[in-house]
Amino acid sequence: MLQNTWRRYLSTASRPVAMEALRNLIIIAHIDSGKSTLSDRLLQITGTVPAEQLQDRTQFLDSNPIERQRQITIKARAARMKWGHHRITLIDCPGHHDFSRQVSQSAGAVEGALLVVDASKGVQAQTLSSVELALEAGLELLPVINKIDLPTADIDNARDQIEHLVGLDASDAILTSAKQGIGIEQLLNAVVARLPAPQGSPHKPLQALVFDSYYDSYRGVVLFVRVVNGVVRRADRITPMSLAESKEHLDRPTEYVVDSIGFLEPHEVPCNQLHPGEIGYLTAAIKRVGDVPVGDTLTHCGDDAAEQALPGYEPSRAVVFCGLFPTDSSDITSLHVALQKLQLQDGSITFEPDSSAAMGTGFRCGFLGLLHMAVTQERLETEFGLDLVASTPSVSYMIQTQGSDEWTLVSNPSVIPHGHVKIQEPYARVEIICNQDHVGALMDLAQSRRGDLKDQRYIGLDRVKLVYSLPLAELVTDFHDAIKSRSAGFASMNYEIEGMRQNRLKRMDIHVAGEQVDGLSTVVHEDSAFSDGRWIVKKLKDVIPRQMFKVSVQAVLGGKIIASEHISPFRKDVTAKCYGGDANRKKKLLKKQAEGKKRMKSIGRVTIPQEAFLAILSGKD
Numbered sequence: 050m051l052q053n054t055w056r057r058y059l060s061t062a063s064r065p066v067a068m069e070a071l072r073n074l075i076i077i078a079h080i081d082s083g084k085s086t087l088s089d090r091l092l093q094i095t096g097t098v099p100a101e102q103l104q105d106r107t108q109f110l111d112s113n114p115i116e117r118q119r120q121i122t123i124k125a126r127a128a129r130m131k132w133g134h135h136r137i138t139l140i141d142c143p144g145h146h147d148f149s150r151q152v153s154q155s156a157g158a159v160e161g162a163l164l165v166v167d168a169s170k171g172v173q174a175q176t177l178s179s180v181e182l183a184l185e186a187g188l189e190l191l192p193v194i195n196k197i198d199l200p201t202a203d204i205d206n207a208r209d210q211i212e213h214l215v216g217l218d219a220s221d222a223i224l225t226s227a228k229q230g231i232g233i234e235q236l237l238n239a240v241v242a243r244l245p246a247p248q249g250s251p252h253k254p255l256q257a258l259v260f261d262s263y264y265d266s267y268r269g270v271v272l273f274v275r276v277v278n279g280v281v282r283r284a285d286r287i288t289p290m291s292l293a294e295s296k297e298h299l300d301r302p303t304e305y306v307v308d309s310i311g312f313l314e315p316h317e318v319p320c321n322q323l324h325p326g327e328i329g330y331l332t333a334a335i336k337r338v339g340d341v342p343v344g345d346t347l348t349h350c351g352d353d354a355a356e357q358a359l360p361g362y363e364p365s366r367a368v369v370f371c372g373l374f375p376t377d378s379s380d381i382t383s384l385h386v387a388l389q390k391l392q393l394q395d396g397s398i399t400f401e402p403d404s405s406a407a408m409g410t411g412f413r414c415g416f417l418g419l420l421h422m423a424v425t426q427e428r429l430e431t432e433f434g435l436d437l438v439a440s441t442p443s444v445s446y447m448i449q450t451q452g453s454d455e456w457t458l459v460s461n462p463s464v465i466p467h468g469h470v471k472i473q474e475p476y477a478r479v480e481i482i483c484n485q486d487h488v489g490a491l492m493d494l495a496q497s498r499r500g501d502l503k504d505q506r507y508i509g510l511d512r513v514k515l516v517y518s519l520p521l522a523e524l525v526t527d528f529h530d531a532i533k534s535r536s537a538g539f540a541s542m543n544y545e546i547e548g549m550r551q552n553r554l555k556r557m558d559i560h561v562a563g564e565q566v567d568g569l570s571t572v573v574h575e576d577s578a579f580s581d582g583r584w585i586v587k588k589l590k591d592v593i594p595r596q597m598f599k600v601s602v603q604a605v606l607g608g609k610i611i612a613s614e615h616i617s618p619f620r621k622d623v624t625a626k627c628y629g630g631d632a633n634r635k636k637k638l639l640k641k642q643a644e645g646k647k648r649m650k651s652i653g654r655v656t657i658p659q660e661a662f663l664a665i666l667s668g669k670d
């Protein structure tokens with residue numbers, strides 16, 4: 050009986066909806082414009098997710114605990130909704146630059162995009178770069194002005210900016226307040242009326258684009274696919290087309306059997322087959338995310354369709370590196386296992402063994418940016434119960450030692466030899482969009498960070514776009530925060546890596562109580578080495594806790610001390626106040642002290658907290 054119901058359910062779920070009734074779209078916007086809140090409203094109004102569930106768990110599509118806690122989207126999510134006889138599949142992509150690759154991945158799977166602009170902030174830099182990605186993918190854009198409930202909302206200004214900056218007619222932009230649920234039905238009607246239906250043929254050889262994936266420990270890799278042509282069914286034998294093109298991956302299996310398939314609503318709803326224009330998931334006992342990389346095209350085994358592989362994506366590259374060290378050195382094996390497991394889910398993390406006299410044994414890891422680094426450290430700690438210290442983050446450098454013709458890539462400043470070494474550093478092209486009132490302050494900032502002005506132009510009445518070529522090392526630290534603080538929060542930025550450039554750079558070491566702490570080594574420009582050294586030792590003096598003895602903190606450049614501070618001794622014994630017999634209180638105090646020791650590394654006789662390693666991020670100005 051139950052089986053019959055299940056079968057009936059599967060057959061209804063699998064009945065193809067006419068292609069003209071399908072709409073596939075992504076939402077693109079600058080970070081914090083309200084994308085996730087808007088997606089939740091769409092799920093609620095279409096009855097895809099019951100209102101109670103949305104009330105209990107705000108931001109349904111941000112399901113990862115770190116996403117909820119930080120209120121950001123890290124991983125793209127898809128959801129299919131019913132609106133009349135239409136089926137609208139929406140992909141919510143991250144807004145933060147570190148995860149922007151997911152925008153281009155998802156753009157390949159849809160025909161349209163909602164361009165969400167915050168009514169109080171107007172068009173921001175990340176909006177423009179996402180628009181470029183969407184236009185490159187040939188998407189139809191539907192402008193949405195959100196947060197119209199805010200007292201600071203300026204709808205006319207937002208419209209004007211969409212027209213001038215994006216070049217899109219905004220006279221019929223949809224006005225919404227995702228927070229108050231205003232304009233959501235109009236938005237759904239506009240999606241159906243103004244965005245195109247997908248095209249494709251069920252009779253052609255199968256082409257299914259893999260636009261995202263994640264690892265599930267029970268089922269293996271779950272692929273998110275968009276079927277472009279052909280039909281994919283349960284039990285089909287499929288193969289990734291990249292295998293035909295690449296000789297490198299001979300260790301990858303060549304054939305898989307689809308063992309489950311279905312739609313995302315946003316939870317998985319099984320079906321028997323996916324038709325052209327449809328977006329869904331499939332599993333096929335795939336062991337590693339890298340076996341069927343995102344951007345790959347799936348086809349049926351034996352269908353000689355290799356020439357019809359869909360355009361893929363550039364693999365993402367790590368730009369920020371740091372050493373991760375367990376505070377308890379016996380946790381090193383657990384850290385290795387945890388990194389291996391995380392890499393199964395997130396192919397953009399890189400790691401290799403790293404060890405030093407001061408920091409102990411750990412792993413040098415690569416990330417897409419500082420947010421990605423922080424999120425990964427948090428995941429390792431919360432999901433795997435580790436207590437870690439991350440060394441000072443760094444970009445990668447090319448170095449050439451004297452007498453050698455070869456350039457070597459290093460991602461750890463402490464391995465750069467002293468003496469005559471040529472160093473190249475990565476540069477980024479940075480676009481900043483700001484109000485004209487803030488141009489002076491932002492130009493000062495970019496100049497102080499060794500930026501070269503490449504372009505400056507008015508875009509709209511009082512908005513200015515500045516383009517700089519700027520060292521990535523200056524950018525990934527606190528540049529974004531500095532821009533925000535110098536523009537009352539109104540300027541926004543976006544960047545892409547340009548290439549390497551040789552500069553007069555030197556490795557700077559930090560000695561604490563006479564011991565070199567290699568986790569604190571950085572690369573500095575010769576011109577600013579002294580001021581950087583003074584600034585960093587001052588900062589370290591504030592964050593390294595007092596010890597029972599006087600501690601010196603020194604910045605050392607090429608064997609010479611260029612800046613020095615002292616941390617005066619601290620003699621207080623936390624248990625001194627507890628007289629005999631008060632064991633509970635004593636225990637409590639010691640426990641409190643032990644808790645406070647988390648994320649700390651003992652180096653020589655001094656205990657250095659995590660904040661010291663991240664002090665470099667906290668603002669030079």
Ligand SMILES: Nc1nc2c(ncn2[C@@H]2O[C@H](COP(=O)(O)OP(=O)(O)OP(=O)(O)O)[C@@H](O)[C@H]2O)c(=O)[nH]1
Nearest residue numbers: 080081082083084085086121122144196226227228
């Ligand atoms: N006043 C007001 N606030 C809103 C509205 N929509 C969203 N917000 C708030 O804006 C903040 C950011 O909203 P999110 O939905 O997380 O923004 P997002 O664009 O998804 O952010 P990312 O996922 O990090 O890219 C939250 O505090 C929301 O409550 C709105 O229509 N009006």
